Amino acid sequence: MSPRFPGNGTRRGESLLTMIRIWVNGAEILVEPGSSVAAALLSNGVAVFRHSVTGEPRAALCGMGVCFECLVQIDGDLQVRSCQVAVREGMRVTT
Amino acid sequence: MIVIVGAGPAGIAAALQVREFGLAFTVIDDNPTAGGQIWRGDADRTRMLGGELRTGTRVLSIDAAAHTLLVEDADGARWVPYSKLILATGSRELLLPFPGWTLPGVFGAGGLQALVKSGLKVGGKRVVVAGTGPLLLAVAALLRAKGANVRLIAEQAPVSALAGFAAALLRRPAKLLQGAGLGWSLAGVPYLPNCWVTSAEGAGQVERVTLRRGAKTLTEECDYAAIGYGLVPNDELRTLAGDSEDVIVAETGDVEYAWLAGEAAGYRAAGRPLDESALVAARAFDAALQGAFALRPELRELAAPETLVCRCEDVSYARLAAWGSFRAAKLQTRCGMGPCQGRVCGAAVRFLFGWPDTSVRPPAFPARIASLAIQEPVTNGDKL
Numbered sequence: 001m002s003p004r005f006p007g008n009g010t011r012r013g014e015s016l017l018t019m020i021r022i023w024v025n026g027a028e029i030l031v032e033p034g035s036s037v038a039a040a041l042l043s044n045g046v047a048v049f050r051h052s053v054t055g056e057p058r059a060a061l062c063g064m065g066v067c068f069e070c071l072v073q074i075d076g077d078l079q080v081r082s083c084q085v086a087v088r089e090g091m092r093v094t095t
Numbered sequence: 096m097i098v099i100v101g102a103g104p105a106g107i108a109a110a111l112q113v114r115e116f117g118l119a120f121t122v123i124d125d126n127p128t129a130g131g132q133i134w135r136g137d138a139d140r141t142r143m144l145g146g147e148l149r150t151g152t153r154v155l156s157i158d159a160a161a162h163t164l165l166v167e168d169a170d171g172a173r174w175v176p177y178s179k180l181i182l183a184t185g186s187r188e189l190l191l192p193f194p195g196w197t198l199p200g201v202f203g204a205g206g207l208q209a210l211v212k213s214g215l216k217v218g219g220k221r222v223v224v225a226g227t228g229p230l231l232l233a234v235a236a237l238l239r240a241k242g243a244n245v246r247l248i249a250e251q252a253p254v255s256a257l258a259g260f261a262a263a264l265l266r267r268p269a270k271l272l273q274g275a276g277l278g279w280s281l282a283g284v285p286y287l288p289n290c291w292v293t294s295a296e297g298a299g300q301v302e303r304v305t306l307r308r309g310a311k312t313l314t315e316e317c318d319y320a321a322i323g324y325g326l327v328p329n330d331e332l333r334t335l336a337g338d339s340e341d342v343i344v345a346e347t348g349d350v351e352y353a354w355l356a357g358e359a360a361g362y363r364a365a366g367r368p369l370d371e372s373a374l375v376a377a378r379a380f381d382a383a384l385q386g387a388f389a390l391r392p393e394l395r396e397l398a399a400p401e402t403l404v405c406r407c408e409d410v411s412y413a414r415l416a417a418w419g420s421f422r423a424a425k426l427q428t429r430c431g432m433g434p435c436q437g438r439v440c441g442a443a444v445r446f447l448f449g450w451p452d453t454s455v456r457p458p459a460f461p462a463r464i465a466s467l468a469i470q471e472p473v474t475n476g477d478k479l
């Protein structure tokens with residue numbers, strides 16, 4: 001199959017060079033391009049995204065932009081739904 | 096300009112149909128990528144929309160009398176005119192409250208599927224899939240394909256109802272093949288009818304769930320729980336639009352039904368006649384499905400008095416139960432007034448207490464303050 005055919009490659013052989021670097025609470029993590037911020041956080045062991053109005057730990061629930069449980073701070077923007085935003089090089093995320 | 100809200104199968108089908116009739120259109124979607132719930136990020140399926148697609152853009156409100164929409168994207172908000180509006184906004188999951196459902200690691204079933212499709216790694220994770228409907232099988236199959244250790248699938252429907260579903264499948268052989276494929280990829284995973292999650296426990300995140308199966312109780316250790324009780328249509332925009340000839344609603348359901356409904360919406364937007372027999376058959380299949388997976392009454396008893404029903408404002412079952420309607424409960428407890436605007440608790444409350452949610456108000460999504468300041472529709476051909 002042609003290498004230009006979209007959706008053709010598996011991610012398995014992807015080299016570190018194609019990974020995107022983002023900062024989560026000041027720590028650097030490498031994530032695959034195209035990943036949502038919520039997926040990147042969970043895949044890297046960040047289990048808690050925010051605390052509720054009474055202080056309970058919470059994380060992504062619906063995965064589709066509906067529940068607002070996945071709110072984090074991204075590049076200074078408060079309260080962004082992390083499941084609806086794709087990772088970008090150099091992005092700074094605060095949970 | 097025909098504006099289509101939603102770039103899932105229904106929105107894509109509507110767009111391609113409208114294009115075939117030679118009419119101009121724009122497709123708007125809140126997600127960063129097109130494809131909707133099922134083809135999320137599937138470049139092959141969504142590429143065909145071409146330059147007429149605006150992702151990362153959400154519709155906040157509709158002024159049907161002025162034929163305008165309030166849309167918001169990263170650059171801010173503006174009113175956009177339309178000649179015909181097609182609403183192909185799909186559905187969300189019904190999530191029911193039970194003790195521990197707010198723990199991190201408890202997701203909707205389709206919720207975990209969506210996160211996996213957007214890059215979440217689940218290799219080696221122990222996952223319990225529960226709730227109801229054929230979606231559970233699709234979710235479990237995807238999780239398994241991505242290397243997760245799917246411990247079990249708990250289906251709340253009784254065996255007798257599932258037999259009804261199997262009979263409906265026989266009338267739609269293409270579906271049966273899909274089902275058989277799923278069965279193969281799920282070989283070895285216990286599929287337990289008559290079984291549902293009664294609680295989730297863990298310190299700071301889910302570590303195990305307790306399930307009821309008939310009269311028995313079982314416990315399963317897990318890293319993630321994916322629990323969904325079927326789908327609820329996203330009909331807020333339709334409610335805001337009211338009855339307007341120029342607003343066309345594309346029904347939603349499984350992917351084939353949504354596609355047919357989208358095509359039909361395209362015909363209607365173009366004012367062309369259509370033979371709707373395929374759509375009618377899909378609608379009947381959907382109705383059979385809804386019947387087979389009807390929710391059992393025991394699920395109304397899952398929440399304990401202190402279980403939170405509204406997760407935005409942390410309102411417990413006991414505080415809600417004191418009121419006689421959603422409207423009264425909202426005013427008194429702020430239930431449904433948080434960022435999700437009742438999208439999660441509204442349908443749950445309808446199921447738990449039988450209260451209809453009669454109070455959709457614009458904006459359909461919580462908007463930034465700046466968006467709300469734009470009150471006057473701009474109708475002079477403002478470009479998207």
Ligand SMILES: Cc1cc2nc3c(=O)[nH]c(=O)nc-3n(C[C@H](O)[C@H](O)[C@H](O)COP(=O)(O)OP(=O)(O)OC[C@H]3O[C@@H](n4cnc5c(N)ncnc54)[C@H](O)[C@@H]3O)c2cc1C
Nearest residue numbers: 101103104105125131132153154184185205347349350353
């Ligand atoms: C979480 C989930 C998982 C599912 N998984 C499956 C599956 O595996 N197999 C299956 O057959 N069916 C699945 N379904 C059912 C599924 O909805 C349909 O099969 C199919 O996606 C329906 O297509 P659609 O175009 O009607 O809606 P969708 O695919 O849901 O597309 C609707 C689109 O509208 C957008 N939208 C909604 N409101 C707004 C707004 N105000 N502004 C801007 N954009 C908006 C959404 O972002 C979404 O992209 C799933 C449903 C859900 C909720």
Ligand code: FES
Nearest residue numbers: 063065067068083
């Ligand atoms: S997980 Fe529900 S909005 Fe992001």
